[in-house]
Amino acid sequence: MASSAGSNREKPEASKPYEIAGTLSALDLASGRGMIRTDLGKPIYLEVKKPDLFRSLSVGDRVTIQLNGDGQVDKIMGASVPELVITGQPIPETINK
Numbered sequence: 001m002a003s004s005a006g007s008n009r010e011k012p013e014a015s016k017p018y019e020i021a022g023t024l025s026a027l028d029l030a031s032g033r034g035m036i037r038t039d040l041g042k043p044i045y046l047e048v049k050k051p052d053l054f055r056s057l058s059v060g061d062r063v064t065i066q067l068n069g070d071g072q073v074d075k076i077m078g079a080s081v082p083e084l085v086i087t088g089q090p091i092p093e094t095i096n097k
Helices: 005-010
Strands: 018-028 033-038 043-047 062-067 073-079
Touching: 018 043
Parallel strands: none
Antiparallel strands: 018 033, 018 062, 033 043, 062 073
């Protein structure tokens, strides 16, 4: 006798997209491979199925990407503004004359 409860397990749940932010550490459009290193230092390997999304990017760029449930890049939300380096030097005063 078949149970109706088992039919719910057979239906795959729809995966939600998720975002990853980090630094683009490797990009090879010819081979369709790339890597982002997160701020925690974790490498995230990418399969570049849509190379047009990456054409304006270079290794070293800070990016936020959206991945679909299959782990493929759906879109790039844009590169974030580079962080400013604190040098310990005082900010120069502007002279208004």
